[in-house]
Amino acid sequence: MGEFFASETVQTALDILKTEFPLAIWETIYVTVLSTFFAIVIGLPLGVLLVAGEKGRVLRIPKWILHILNIIINLLRSIPFLILMIVVFPLTRLIMGTVVGTPASIVPLVIAAFPFVARLVESSLREVNPNIIETAQSMGASPMQIIVKVMIPESIPSLISNVTLTITTVLGYSAMSGIIGGGGLGKIAINYGYYRYQYLVMGCAVICLIILVQIFQSVGTRISVKSDKRLKHRK
Amino acid sequence: MIEIQNLSKTFPVSGGTVEALKDISLTIPDGEIYGIIGMSGAGKSTLVRCINMLERPTSGKVIIDGKDLGSLTQAQLREERRNITMIFQGFNLLMQRNCLKNVCFPLELAGCKKKEAVERATELLELVGLGDKLKSYPAQLSGGQQQRVAIARALATHPKILLCDEATSALDPQTTQSILSLIKDLHDKLGLTVIVITHQMSVVEQICTRVAILNHGSVVEEGVVSEVFASPESEEAKQLVYPEGYQQAIETEREEHLIRVVFNGASATQTPLIAKMAMEENIIASILFASTRSIGDKAYGNMLLGISGGKEQIEKAIAYLRRIPDIHAEEVTRDHG
């Protein structure tokens, strides 16, 4: 056992763990959180449009706009992430000035995640009891008030759990982005594990990713459950 | 005053249309508790939703205090809806807001200041008897309590008209009673015009002053509740007024003559009517069917009495019964059921 720890492989692995991991973990977290944030900024209004614009619902939006929106969302959702990353290189360069590095990977991540968010928001908002929306209308609520004061607040627990789902998915994508230019734990796993056969380092990176997913997931679930006032007997 | 003029509503459905309302004209004076009753699918909800334009009539008008609602812009209509509020069978509270915030909701919509809204909401929740539940969430309340919150919420914007669509249908009989008396109380206190949609005659009996009977989208009978209740004209009205088993009792072949007695709030519970009639008038009556209930100390419902003896006995009995206040009696002739 002592021999194993003294071995060169382990020593270099520990070295890398100490020198490179803290930064990689930090990069992974901030890329994930920022990308999710921007994906929500774009995806939430689109999801709202998809539901509120439907016939007989709150907003009057021409059918063709919803149709095009649906096609764009489906299109983006069907492109595998790595290919999407390459496809959006020009856009990434335009926005960030470069296509490599951690910040640059935010652009493709946002583009991959916002259609996902739009769909999830759509499904969350659909759960809102239509009778409650009608009640708000019967009290003189404007379309904007219905969206902001009824649809979104009433689906908060579901929205939070979908945000959690988005975060964990984006975390996975961000690791994948390590293959072509992205930073963080994914890059370490690929650089050391795939190119230099240092499986121990790769294993550590994977374990870190698993732990991050677990943390995000359990925190998200807890907040979602806590926020839900439909559950009885909670003070 | 609410004037409904030649209102029709047709829904397009796959493979044709459904005529939910056909040429309905009604006038509902201010301060009335007006019942609209009908079987399931009669078009009651559609009618009440047309009154506040949640549903646009296909043709016809809804005029409230001289204002034709159909001619208002969306913004004007939203303004007007603060005067015509509604409560529902399913309560439809915002589940993620506590009671206080639920009642504040329409005030927020109206752009009321937060402090004032909270004050008004607290006051209203106290008025409906939920002063201790301000911070509770709807899921923590019983159905009856939720409906009280919904009533408080409906009253927040000082409406003139309260529409109740099957407001008590999801509640047990006792809770129904308490909600109905609350609505009656509020009507008396605030001078509201209340429209009560229901499929239960008992609800109409208890609080309404006038009633319209809706059947397949048409008004088949309209009038003062006691009159409609005492002598229903239309088949539909009879079906609603006479409880199950009544028709059967009538149709059974018998020697006796039949008298239908309607208790319309008579304080008859203390005095055993049949026994008294036997003692005072020497008329022997058998109860063939009875469906009465006491609300407070008043009796409501129907009774079918069989009286043996000739024509004379019947007339004596009817005359006796009619002398009692709030009781209506008539002979039932078999052929017209």
Ligand SMILES: Nc1ncnc2c1ncn2[C@@H]1O[C@H](COP(=O)(O)OP(=O)(O)OP(=O)(O)O)[C@@H](O)[C@H]1O
């Ligand atoms: N949006 C709609 N589209 C198509 N048909 C409808 C629609 N709303 C109501 N209808 C039809 O109109 C008729 C009247 O419906 P309505 O809901 O007004 O009945 P109701 O008297 O309220 O019945 P209940 O007591 O069951 O609530 C029914 O035949 C119903 O199927």
Ligand SMILES: [Mg+2]
């Ligand atoms: Mg109905």
